[in-house]
Amino acid sequence: MITLTHLLVVSALLFTIGLYAVLVKKNAILILIGVEFMINAAILNLVAFGRYDGAAYGGQIFALFAIVLAAAAVAVALAIILNVYKHYNSIDPDDINDLKD
Amino acid sequence: MTMNLLLFYLLAATAIGSALLIVAMQQLVRSLFLFFLTLFAMAGLYVFALADFIAVTQVIVYVGGVLVLMLFAFMLSNKTLLNDLQLGTKGMFTLPRWQAMFVAVLFLVVLIAMVSQIAVNPPVWITEAQANQTWIRAQDHTIHHLGVNLMTRYVLPFEVISVFLMMTLMGAAHLARKEKKES
Numbered sequence: 164m165i166t167l168t169h170l171l172v173v174s175a176l177l178f179t180i181g182l183y184a185v186l187v188k189k190n191a192i193l194i195l196i197g198v199e200f201m202i203n204a205a206i207l208n209l210v211a212f213g214r215y216d217g218a219a220y221g222g223q224i225f226a227l228f229a230i231v232l233a234a235a236a237v238a239v240a241l242a243i244i245l246n247v248y249k250h251y252n253s254i255d256p257d258d259i260n261d262l263k264d
Numbered sequence: 265m266t267m268n269l270l271l272f273y274l275l276a277a278t279a280i281g282s283a284l285l286i287v288a289m290q291q292l293v294r295s296l297f298l299f300f301l302t303l304f305a306m307a308g309l310y311v312f313a314l315a316d317f318i319a320v321t322q323v324i325v326y327v328g329g330v331l332v333l334m335l336f337a338f339m340l341s342n343k344t345l346l347n348d349l350q351l352g353t354k355g356m357f358t359l360p361r362w363q364a365m366f367v368a369v370l371f372l373v374v375l376i377a378m379v380s381q382i383a384v385n386p387p388v389w390i391t392e393a394q395a396n397q398t399w400i401r402a403q404d405h406t407i408h409h410l411g412v413n414l415m416t417r418y419v420l421p422f423e424v425i426s427v428f429l430m431m432t433l434m435g436a437a438h439l440a441r442k443e444k445k446e447s
Binding site: 164165166167168169170171172173175176177178179180181182183184186187188190192193195196197199200203206207210211212213214215216217218219220221222223224225226227228230231232233234235236237238239241242243244245246 | 268279280283284286287292295296299302303309312315321322329333334364368369371375379383386389393394399400404406410414417425428429432439440
């Protein structure tokens, strides 16, 4: 029998890996992947707890919403990364130091 | 039952292992393809929480949409961008490796402590659901309940998220558009 604890431990591990990737990685796409890991861990948590909500299905429905939000975030973030590269010729976050003039 | 547990451990090991490999690996393209594996294994884990529709959505949206988008943005960009992406010199927060490891392990300890708390004395609504048998069982028609709830109880978040999605699509298209040279 797979209990709540099994799923929660897996999601905690995945969240930690995502956090490490965000903190240590040196390029923007891998940082984005780290953020995706964290979102996936959160969705796993939602789904694991949502199993005990047989009347309203809150966990599963908000997991669906979270997936949609993550997809939207990736689309915008990739567009921003490519644009920043076009403008500054680098994606080093330290080089990007002025607003739109 | 043991087969069940064995499959669960297999999927969990695949997800965690490929995530660790992505973090440890240097080549960007390989880690992008390994990301596929993590997402598929996560979809399998959702099935174990009896959320089969979420698992299918994960495969469609993430593996079909997000990953193809990432690969597209990656392969369509020019070669200097590829090199710059691979050999960046500074991270977003520029933490050294051991400090990031320290923060991450500390966070893991906090999370595991929370999980063990919940395992020892679960929240009241969970024990009530277990006592009244109102939790989701394997023979329930999840998709039916999901659709009815989405259109009745959660119709406002649904509308909000659809407007939000349209705004994001327009914004991304506007950002990614090639700018005309004004002369």
